[in-house]
Amino acid sequence: MLQVISLLMENKPGSLMRVTGLLSQRGYNIESLTVARTLDPELSRMTIVVDVDSVQRQQVIKQMNKLINVLQASDLTESPAVVRELVLVRVRTAQESRTAVLKEAEIFGGRVVDSSTEGFVIEVTGDPEKLGEFIDVMGSYGDVEVTRSGALAIALEARKLRLQPPVPTKAGTKEELQTEPQS
Amino acid sequence: MSTLMSGAKMLLECLAREGVDCIFGYPGGVTIPFYDVLYEHRIRHVLVRHEENAAFAAEGYARSTGKVGVCCATSGPGATNLTTGLVDALMDSIPIVALTGQVNSKLIGSDAFQEGDTFGITRSCTKHNYLVKRIEDLAQTIHEAFYVASSGRPGPVLVDITKDVFQGQGHYQPVAAVHLPGYKVFTEGHTGQIRRAAQLIHEAERPLVYGGGGLIAAGASQELRETVELTDAPVVLTLLGLGALPADHPNFISMPGMHGSYAANLALMGCDVMIALGTRFDDRVTSKLAAFAPHAKVVHVDIDPAEIGKNRAPEVPIVGDVKRILPKLNRLLTELAAAEGKTPAAEKRSAARRAWWHQVRGWKREHPLEVATSETEIMPQHLMGEMDRISRGKAIVSTDVGQHQMWAAQLIGFSEPRLWLSSGGLGSMGFGLPAAIGAQFANPGKLVFALVGDGGFQMSIPELSTIAGNALPIKIVVMNNGHLGMVRQWQTLFYNNRLSAVQLDCFPDVEKLAAAYGFKGTTVEKPAELRGALEEAVREPGPYLLCVKVAQMENVYPMVPAGAAINEMVLGPPEPVAVPSK
Numbered sequence: 001m002l003q004v005i006s007l008l009m010e011n012k013p014g015s016l017m018r019v020t021g022l023l024s025q026r027g028y029n030i031e032s033l034t035v036a037r038t039l040d041p042e043l044s045r046m047t048i049v050v051d052v053d054s055v056q057r058q059q060v061i062k063q064m065n066k067l068i069n070v071l072q073a074s075d076l077t078e079s080p081a082v083v084r085e086l087v088l089v090r091v092r093t094a095q096e097s098r099t100a101v102l103k104e105a106e107i108f109g110g111r112v113v114d115s116s117t118e119g120f121v122i123e124v125t126g127d128p129e130k131l132g133e134f135i136d137v138m139g140s141y142g143d144v145e146v147t148r149s150g151a152l153a154i155a156l157e158a159r160k161l162r163l164q165p166p167v168p169t170k171a172g173t174k175e176e177l178q179t180e181p182q183s
Numbered sequence: 184m185s186t187l188m189s190g191a192k193m194l195l196e197c198l199a200r201e202g203v204d205c206i207f208g209y210p211g212g213v214t215i216p217f218y219d220v221l222y223e224h225r226i227r228h229v230l231v232r233h234e235e236n237a238a239f240a241a242e243g244y245a246r247s248t249g250k251v252g253v254c255c256a257t258s259g260p261g262a263t264n265l266t267t268g269l270v271d272a273l274m275d276s277i278p279i280v281a282l283t284g285q286v287n288s289k290l291i292g293s294d295a296f297q298e299g300d301t302f303g304i305t306r307s308c309t310k311h312n313y314l315v316k317r318i319e320d321l322a323q324t325i326h327e328a329f330y331v332a333s334s335g336r337p338g339p340v341l342v343d344i345t346k347d348v349f350q351g352q353g354h355y356q357p358v359a360a361v362h363l364p365g366y367k368v369f370t371e372g373h374t375g376q377i378r379r380a381a382q383l384i385h386e387a388e389r390p391l392v393y394g395g396g397g398l399i400a401a402g403a404s405q406e407l408r409e410t411v412e413l414t415d416a417p418v419v420l421t422l423l424g425l426g427a428l429p430a431d432h433p434n435f436i437s438m439p440g441m442h443g444s445y446a447a448n449l450a451l452m453g454c455d456v457m458i459a460l461g462t463r464f465d466d467r468v469t470s471k472l473a474a475f476a477p478h479a480k481v482v483h484v485d486i487d488p489a490e491i492g493k494n495r496a497p498e499v500p501i502v503g504d505v506k507r508i509l510p511k512l513n514r515l516l517t518e519l520a521a522a523e524g525k526t527p528a529a530e531k532r533s534a535a536r537r538a539w540w541h542q543v544r545g546w547k548r549e550h551p552l553e554v555a556t557s558e559t560e561i562m563p564q565h566l567m568g569e570m571d572r573i574s575r576g577k578a579i580v581s582t583d584v585g586q587h588q589m590w591a592a593q594l595i596g597f598s599e600p601r602l603w604l605s606s607g608g609l610g611s612m613g614f615g616l617p618a619a620i621g622a623q624f625a626n627p628g629k630l631v632f633a634l635v636g637d638g639g640f641q642m643s644i645p646e647l648s649t650i651a652g653n654a655l656p657i658k659i660v661v662m663n664n665g666h667l668g669m670v671r672q673w674q675t676l677f678y679n680n681r682l683s684a685v686q687l688d689c690f691p692d693v694e695k696l697a698a699a700y701g702f703k704g705t706t707v708e709k710p711a712e713l714r715g716a717l718e719e720a721v722r723e724p725g726p727y728l729l730c731v732k733v734a735q736m737e738n739v740y741p742m743v744p745a746g747a748a749i750n751e752m753v754l755g756p757p758e759p760v761a762v763p764s765k
Contacts, residue, residue, distance in 0.1 A: 010364075010365060014306070017303065017306060018306060058492065059489065059492070059493060062488055065367075066489055067365070068311045068363060068365055069365055070365050071365040072365075163365075164363060164368075166361060167330060167334075167360060168360045169326045169330070169358055169359065169361060170200070170201075170202075171197065171200030171201060172358050172359035172360065175184065175357075179192055179195045179196045179220070
């Protein structure tokens, strides 16, 4: 079953690799993954959709939390959240179908971002199920090429972010350098 | 205070401030700047003969002291040679910091000489890793690395440092604090859960303590002892937990699991409350999970929240440091006992517990772990019995992996933690000898044994040079059965005795081999001579290589076959069927 995970993580080199590496290492199937910076340029938010059985769901979140770069891992599958995705569809249409295609796009709230004698490129945003339906409909009109962005999710209730305070090193207290050579 | 210095010097400064006294390593092109500042510094560098052994030595250092072990290798092949040791430390939760050099940051990604994607390769081999490309980041990163390695659930951390950082100049300022907003260390344990645990344990009629490596990592032997005495519960300790309670403690049964004792496995299956402390329900212990202690209520205390519920859903999960949690639990148990006094329910429970002990002791008597002996050849179990006698629970024993390791775990007792060094989770052959090297450097006054098999020994032969060169008085005892014993056992039991690729012929003459490195070595094969040979090895002031030729086809029993429940143990070889007389 599909689990929607939202991760807030440090925007450091290797952070993305750690998350995908962990998912691959533990054998969780990634359906989609998107990531971008948040308001704080030091942090990124990642939305991952994984295909795991119900027993593994809690484990996935726990393993994500173990990663040092991850500040917060939330399972949004069943909590109040908005999930959206964007799709770009290039459809080849016959002359006769052009108007019909435009009407379908309008029904789905899509925008035509390119128009040519060959066909159209249409952009639609919505929940992943709706996008699936749109792609099917377009497919009935002609050849399609599809690029999906992957799901983005945001929780409806803000979850309090508990960050760990700095930890003093024992090293910082000494004044003199420790590295003069013996001689 | 801010001092201008090279990156290499800065690294050394940070290591000195972290209390490092010993680094196991092997230099190379990109680490020469660091080796230059290390030259004649009070931090000792131990030159190994293969980087894999530097990582194992750092582990031996850490396992025998609890301090962070440090190893160092160059870029490319040097770093890749560390990976086995890193995964080993990750699986057994051992705190080590691995420092590796990397090519000049401008050359990264150009397939430069001895360039390797160390950061990428070691991501899954470490608790965390870093690539330092700017000198401004170096000091902070080193202190972070030590903090991450040694806190929470300990583990290996790798820091990859580019050559230009080593050679560049920067302003060093002491680092006062590490900033890891996403790294949470759980210590205290939830008060409500501890209370629930105390109630459950108090009411148990057949309690059992199932302890693991987390007890050793936490240094919680004293606290464990109190819990054991308050509950009077029998105790089983995993391979990584041996020594948490002295082996001669009356409540200690033995190691459980695939090669654990009859009593330990039946006790796990028969208990009604299982107190799991610092352990992870590993498959070598549980075998078939669906059949593992199906009627027991589990109290699971562990510092890593991901381990709780991973293999077994506990009735009472407690996330935190077992050393902090046990005293609270003990206090509550004492209060509950005092508050109850001598009621009929208490009497009934005492009787049930006496019956439980009667049952456990019965199991121990029925099928004890025995030191088998023979008049004609040395039995492996006999060797372990003699090792137990000569180490007297106080020597450090580092083992390799295989049959000898299982017999050692069954038959050698330890009176304290951190004397028993053994690769459990990863089971890396070649661990025993270099780990003993690390342990000897960390404990210069102690008697250190490297108890290895003929297979694992041959993976570590280069380090005989390290031992000789540093005059380490390590007693290397090779249990030589001429085969890769554990694999041979499986082939005998499950593959129709088709012994494919397990004959270890051409084993060197150890007297000549040791002499080649300038120390003493001998072979013993008569049972009557075994004790004397071990005593001579210990008496010898320097290193000693003792090859003990043992019976070749002995199998480790009990054995839980793969996929079976732990009560479905095979206790011994099948009885030969008598030929019917005509």
